[in-house]
Amino acid sequence: MSFSATTQINGKTAIISIAGELDAASAPAFRQEIEQAAAANPEHLVLEMSELEYMASAGLRVLIFAKQKMGVNVDVYVVAAQEMVLETLEKTGFDQSVIIADRYDTAVTA
Amino acid sequence: MQSLTVPGKLDSLKPIADFVITASAQVGLDKKAAYKLRLAVDEIATNIILYGYEEAGCEGDIIISAVVDDQQLEIVLEDDAILYDPQQTQAIETAELQRPLAERQMGGLGVYLAIQGVDQFRYERAGNRNRNIFNVKRARASRDCI
Numbered sequence: 056m057s058f059s060a061t062t063q064i065n066g067k068t069a070i071i072s073i074a075g076e077l078d079a080a081s082a083p084a085f086r087q088e089i090e091q092a093a094a095a096n097p098e099h100l101v102l103e104m105s106e107l108e109y110m111a112s113a114g115l116r117v118l119i120f121a122k123q124k125m126g127v128n129v130d131v132y133v134v135a136a137q138e139m140v141l142e143t144l145e146k147t148g149f150d151q152s153v154i155i156a157d158r159y160d161t162a163v164t165a
Numbered sequence: 166m167q168s169l170t171v172p173g174k175l176d177s178l179k180p181i182a183d184f185v186i187t188a189s190a191q192v193g194l195d196k197k198a199a200y201k202l203r204l205a206v207d208e209i210a211t212n213i214i215l216y217g218y219e220e221a222g223c224e225g226d227i228i229i230s231a232v233v234d235d236q237q238l239e240i241v242l243e244d245d246a247i248l249y250d251p252q253q254t255q256a257i258e259t260a261e262l263q264r265p266l267a268e269r270q271m272g273g274l275g276v277y278l279a280i281q282g283v284d285q286f287r288y289e290r291a292g293n294r295n296r297n298i299f300n301v302k303r304a305r306a307s308r309d310c311i
Binding site for chain 1: 175176178179182196197200201203204207208211214215262263264265266267269271274275277278281
């Protein structure tokens with residue numbers, strides 16, 4: 056399945072839903088969505104990943120870019136990531152810098 | 166042995182991935198092992214394309230092949246780009262993996278995931294060609310039970 060990303064801005068929250076396969080060929084499209092979302096100066100960045108089947112290090116580099124572009128005070132939520140995507144985030148220590156959650160609403164109120 | 170030749174361009178990542186997924190299915194690798202092998206091959210192929218060919222201003226092909234025996238699946242990536250040994254790139258250290266993202270360097274993650282993702286990874290330079298070799302043992306589940 057090819058990669059797709061859609062962005063929705065709700066007040067101070069930017070929600071980007073990413074789906075398909077995120078590799079070096081598709082990472083620029085993801086980065087573009089991040090740049091667009093950053094322009095709205097959100098306080099929360101929610102990455103909805105339930106349909107993301109694959110993520111290479113090119114995707115990890117976009118997450119680094121997001122954190123560095125939006126600033127350390129922006130909370131990044133990784134929501135509903137599939138098992139192997141989650142394993143990559145854990146193995147590389149990214150789970151220490153983002154908030155991993157099954158659902159965004161419960162993550163915020165928890 | 167099966168093999169496939171593709172141009173050293175980012176568009177080729179998809180056929181390379183499909184090749185690995187098909188080979189993994191043929192030898193019955195479990196879902197996790199198959200994903201990690203695909204990731205490993207994808208990361209090294211990306212480096213060959215971006216650094217070996219594009220950044221060096223060269224064009225060329227990547228040949229991917231699969232060799233199967235009773236014990237393992239071996240995937241080989243072969244290219245004639247500039248000399249590039251992933252094992253000689255700066256190894257990512259544990260301290261770097263614990264650093265907050267805001268302070269992270271961009272490099273090194275792909276090679277780290279590649280080496281971690283397979284049972285054995287090795288690099289060979291043969292004449293003007295780079296060979297990156299990935300080995301994954303078959304029947305991992307039964308071995309883990311012993």
